């Protein structure tokens with residue numbers, strides 16, 4: 001197996017068209033689907049994964065990007081003596097440690113500070129975060145501690161100083177969610193899975209009432225055909241009910257969607273190395289302000305929502321986030337400070353008895369329908385590996401699949417992670433006389449493949465895509481060649497996070513991105529026009 005390998009989508013489509021049945025076909029290329037594909041392929045099973053849009057174009061590319069147990073879920077576990085929530089937090093904290101190890105380029109440890117404006121809050125929050133540390137056990141990544149007022153302001157100088165009593169510092173993980181999905185998909189492919197994005201499932205094929213495969217449609221060419229599989233796994237996140245309805249039009253919905261909007265501000269709203277947790281908003285939620293790719297990420301909301309592919313952030317959600325920025329920060333704020341805003345849908349396991357989506361369980365559910373459709377939904381990004389393991393265990397047992405080994409994904413580094421060095425950015429900057437910020441970005445985004453990306457740049461693609469951002473033209477070429485980027489937005493919103501960070505910068509990078517992809521992928525002028533329109537549509541309506 002090479003250090004990196006060409007993943008030719010075209011070859012994979014041909015392989016799908018041969019219609020030789022796979023052991024497992026996974027629908028959905030988010031965290032859950034990619035995780036299932038890697039888990040199953042690394043057990044020696046034959047695996048297909050099809051994603052209607054792009055990897056991580058759903059919820060998995062729109063998260064808060066924290067590898068965490070969830071401080072709020074711990075509070076709920078303690079307050080309501082809820083063992084389920086308690087286990088969820090404990091499992092997620094363990095997984096946080098595993099992912100920091102398997103994808104050290106894409107994940108890192110982030111100190112966060114909780115500002116306290118009332119003395120009576122201090123023991124409560126400190127005890128809660130100490131319990132959080134305790135639950136992490138040997139997977140802990142740092143000890144929570146109390147900071148005096150001036151130390152708290154040193155760490156997070158933009159905090160509202162008046163009335164601040166103290167802060168509690170604690171640690172969680174932060175990660176690059178979109179690249180992590182792609183990295184899991186590529187790793188699955190290296191283990192033999194056949195994967196394709198922009199290939200959606202439009203129907204389920206059955207014989208004698210049992211599912212035997214799916215009908216797919218190529219979202220780019222419009223072509224349709226069948227793919228056979230012994231087991232079909234529905235890992236479509238918020239869209240799970242739509243696939244369940246393909247199986248049984250009368251099935252009762254199992255999910256409720258809740259929208260979570262984030263806004264991105266420039267770096268003056270967050271220090272480069274510390275996040276902020278607002279432990280309780282007026283409606284009892286938590287809110288984060290995090291350093292992210294040289295900017296400040298603020299989120300999130302939690303509102304019941306309709307399921308749609310590109311949910312649009314609502315004005316009220318943006319106002320809600322601004323309200324807390326103004327309340328907690330000693331900084332002048334105007335709406336023009338918002339560089340981008342986007343929304344993701346939480347696939348929450350629904351309980352018809354509860355109307356407030358903030359109280360629904362974040363745990364996952366695994367359902368098997370009478371025709372054999374396995375649906376895995378809910379959970380968190382942080383726990384995708386565990387969800388994948390549960391799902392494949394179930395499939396192997398119930399469908400008698402001949403696996404070579406049991407789950408071993410806790411020892412499979414993700415693409416780019418095996419030979420990553422934290423100081424690789426410094427070495428890269430020296431070796432290629434590069435801007436240190438760009439070198440650091442490449443080391444973090446590509447890990448042990450960063451040098452290969454730089455070398456691609458030597459073909460005349462060494463420039464940056466947008467002023468003030470470290471993303472290189474070389475990355476467009478790399479993404480089209482090695483990471484299955486098929487549309488300009490795949491590069492602008494997921495292989496790089498440009499559109500999520502700064503819409504104006506993404507708009508300015510669109511033409512160059514399309515030019516590079518057109519040459520690499522042989523696009524004609526009609527296709528280039530279509531791509532331009534799509535980019536414009538996404539950047540002006542919803543990413």
Ligand SMILES: Cc1cc2nc3c(=O)[nH]c(=O)nc-3n(C[C@H](O)[C@H](O)[C@H](O)COP(=O)(O)OP(=O)(O)OC[C@H]3O[C@@H](n4cnc5c(N)ncnc54)[C@H](O)[C@@H]3O)c2cc1C
Pocket residue numbers: 027028029030031032033050051052053054055056057058059060061062063064065066067068199200201202235236237238239243258259260261300343344345346347377378379380381382383
């Ligand atoms: C605002 C927000 C913030 C969050 N923050 C965090 C966080 O900080 N940390 C954390 O651990 N978790 C977080 N989560 C939860 C986490 O993001 C989700 O649990 C996770 O991404 C769900 O992944 P998934 O693969 O199940 O769904 P998705 O990522 O939505 O993937 C489903 C995929 O299925 C595809 N699909 C749909 N229909 C079809 C079809 N017919 N054929 C083929 N493909 C299809 C979709 O295009 C989509 O790509 C957050 C969630 C939200 C909404």
